[in-house]
Amino acid sequence: MVSETTATMTEPVIQMENLNVYYGSTLAVRDVNINIPYNQVMAFIGPSGCGKSTVLRCLNRMNDLIPSARVEGKVTYHGRDIYSSDVDAVDLRRRVGMVFQKPNPFPKSIYENIAFGARINGYQGDMDELVEDSLRKAAIWDEVKDQLKKSGLALSGGQQQRLCIARAIALQPDVILMDEPCSALDPISTLRVEELINQLKDQYTIVIVTHNMQQASRVSDYTAFFNAEATEQGGKQGFLVECDTTKTIFNNPREKSTQEYVSGRFG
Amino acid sequence: MTSPNQVLQGDSCQPNAYKFSPALPSRYKTDGIFKALAWAAVVISLTVLVVLLADVANDGISRINWNFLTSFPSRRPAESGLLSALVGTIWVMALVALFSFPIGVGAGIFLEEFIADSFFENIVEVNIANLAAVPSIIYGLLGLQVFVRWLFPITGGRTILSGALTLTLLILPIIIIATRESLRAVPSSLRQAGFALGATRWQVVREIIFPQALPGILTGVILALSRAIGETAPLITIGALTFIAFLPPLSLQGLRTTFSVLPIQVFNWVSRPQAEFHLLAAGGIIVLMVMLLLMNGIAIYLRNRFQQNR
Ligand SMILES: Nc1ncnc2c1ncn2[C@@H]1O[C@H](COP(=O)(O)OP(=O)(O)OP(=O)(O)O)[C@@H](O)[C@H]1O
Ligand SMILES: [Mg+2]
Numbered sequence A: 001m002v003s004e005t006t007a008t009m010t011e012p013v014i015q016m017e018n019l020n021v022y023y024g025s026t027l028a029v030r031d032v033n034i035n036i037p038y039n040q041v042m043a044f045i046g047p048s049g050c051g052k053s054t055v056l057r058c059l060n061r062m063n064d065l066i067p068s069a070r071v072e073g074k075v076t077y078h079g080r081d082i083y084s085s086d087v088d089a090v091d092l093r094r095r096v097g098m099v100f101q102k103p104n105p106f107p108k109s110i111y112e113n114i115a116f117g118a119r120i121n122g123y124q125g126d127m128d129e130l131v132e133d134s135l136r137k138a139a140i141w142d143e144v145k146d147q148l149k150k151s152g153l154a155l156s157g158g159q160q161q162r163l164c165i166a167r168a169i170a171l172q173p174d175v176i177l178m179d180e181p182c183s184a185l186d187p188i189s190t191l192r193v194e195e196l197i198n199q200l201k202d203q204y205t206i207v208i209v210t211h212n213m214q215q216a217s218r219v220s221d222y223t224a225f226f227n228a229e230a231t232e233q234g235g236k237q238g239f240l241v242e243c244d245t246t247k248t249i250f251n252n253p254r255e256k257s258t259q260e261y262v263s264g265r266f267g
Numbered sequence B: 001m002t003s004p005n006q007v008l009q010g011d012s013c014q015p016n017a018y019k020f021s022p023a024l025p026s027r028y029k030t031d032g033i034f035k036a037l038a039w040a041a042v043v044i045s046l047t048v049l050v051v052l053l054a055d056v057a058n059d060g061i062s063r064i065n066w067n068f069l070t071s072f073p074s075r076r077p078a079e080s081g082l083l084s085a086l087v088g089t090i091w092v093m094a095l096v097a098l099f100s101f102p103i104g105v106g107a108g109i110f111l112e113e114f115i116a117d118s119f120f121e122n123i124v125e126v127n128i129a130n131l132a133a134v135p136s137i138i139y140g141l142l143g144l145q146v147f148v149r150w151l152f153p154i155t156g157g158r159t160i161l162s163g164a165l166t167l168t169l170l171i172l173p174i175i176i177i178a179t180r181e182s183l184r185a186v187p188s189s190l191r192q193a194g195f196a197l198g199a200t201r202w203q204v205v206r207e208i209i210f211p212q213a214l215p216g217i218l219t220g221v222i223l224a225l226s227r228a229i230g231e232t233a234p235l236i237t238i239g240a241l242t243f244i245a246f247l248p249p250l251s252l253q254g255l256r257t258t259f260s261v262l263p264i265q266v267f268n269w270v271s272r273p274q275a276e277f278h279l280l281a282a283g284g285i286i287v288l289m290v291m292l293l294l295m296n297g298i299a300i301y302l303r304n305r306f307q308q309n310r
Helices: A054-057 A091-096 A112-122 A127-137 A155-169 A185-198 A213-219 A246-252 A256-260 B024-063 B067-072 B083-114 B119-131 B136-148 B160-184 B190-198 B201-229 B231-237 B250-255 B263-269 B273-306
Strands: A012-023 A024-037 A041-045 A069-077 A096-099 A175-179 A205-209 A223-228 A237-247
Touching: A012 A054, A024 A041, A024 A054, A024 A223, A024 B024, A041 A213, A054 A069, A054 A175, A054 A205, A091 A096, A096 A155, A112 A127, A112 B201, A127 A155, A127 A185, A127 A237, A155 A175, A155 A185, A155 B190, A155 B231, A175 A237, A175 B067, A185 A205, A185 A213, A185 B024, A205 A213, A213 A246, A223 A246, A223 A256, A237 A246, A237 A256, A237 B067, A246 A256, B024 B273, B067 B083, B067 B273, B083 B160, B083 B201, B083 B263, B083 B273, B119 B160, B136 B160, B136 B190, B136 B231, B160 B201, B160 B231, B160 B250, B201 B273, B263 B273
Parallel strands: A024 A237, A041 A205, A041 A223, A096 A175, A175 A205
Antiparallel strands: A012 A024, A012 A069, A223 A237
């Protein structure tokens, strides 16, 4: 099933094998097998509560911060099991960056928002250059270049989100995880972020969770469809339905439920 | 329309609109009642305070003069002053601030950020909440045994150091609880943002969470210190004196001298039969209040400065 559901041409950056995630004793997501290919955009889609965010948080071990969360199975990053004892979560998170659903800039200046991550990770180069470069890549430089001392909180929601993307880029990560990065944004800012993703994929591997089918089809090369089913205990359990190129998922998916979901007749 | 108070008619075309009964007048009346009750609460508490202050000021203001501030206590009321008690209070409070800030804030950060939700933390949490409610005289008894007797070689017995350590114990629970509350009020999305950038826990706390929580922590610390400055019972228990006719030397040796503090001096004067001493006590209370106001003023100033820096 692993090789069937994951049609990857290039070498995968991240591989999930038989991944199960528990919150306490409830199995929230089961049996996820996905290969995330190098410098491509992978979209996670599926109805609310099916575990997209949960799986995403496994990829940079942000689940470590939720005391009740427990991960079973294997997640490898460039072939190394990230849950093995010789992988350091702090080091991993520098390489696998994350952008959250709600913009969450630090209550510091715009400059400090970018410089913070670099500084704590021992960046040796020219800080001004890094800040400008990151803001440029995140397509927000022109809007903020004259007010770098201003608080990051004083920006609009869309600008804040691009600042958060710039903050993630500044660490020169390998992979960027985005959990519904556009859900709080207006259509124009959304398009901006999508353009940005298209530019970034030359250099970064991107995983994006989205509820917007058009967005998934516009920005992603591969799409993983998750679904949830009711359990006997009355809860919900998420699972991976299929993962393939975005073209296949949207045009002739293997499963009927995928077909229904992407055409909007479901969920 | 069922409600006679309807002002806007626009929704009458909605089929279910009649199921809403806005009852605006009675809702506004409830508003008004609660506003009045809140006002009454403010007025009552302020009146009591003002009457108390006016009474004290009336009695004591005539006693406030340079001599009063710079003389040692004496058996003759006219010559008596509170220099030693004032200096004692300043020494003790400076030490209490010095000890309680790092220990209390450190413990609060540890409990809230490093071991939150563990079994150990739950036990400690319950105990700290209880400790905050223990009567201060119990702390006095503890201080007497631990600091005055067991640690005699270090503290030198009934000294400034023993007093400061006892008061530190007394206010630690308050500072720890205030610190934890302030940390808890910092949105967890900021923590996640920090961790997602590859920050260690200490870096997240030091660079992001702590600066956000600092104004709240400072408020808690100052409230706790304000409690300590007025405490009498624990200091009497550990044996602070009332007649001190010397000042501690400004050195480490100063920590190991016997001492008095303002509330004890006031207590002593109040418990004497002669009316002149009662006036002295009122004067002492005014001095104590001014110190409190100064402390709170500094706290508000600090807090505003830190808030601007964000
Ligand atoms: N911190 C948590 N503690 C306990 N259960 C959780 C936690 N986070 C998520 N869950 C549960 O795990 C399941 C999957 O949640 P998750 O947030 O991953 O869904 P999602 O696919 O991202 O949904 P959405 O599209 O609404 O964001 C849900 O049933 C949810 O109740
Ligand atoms: Mg989610």
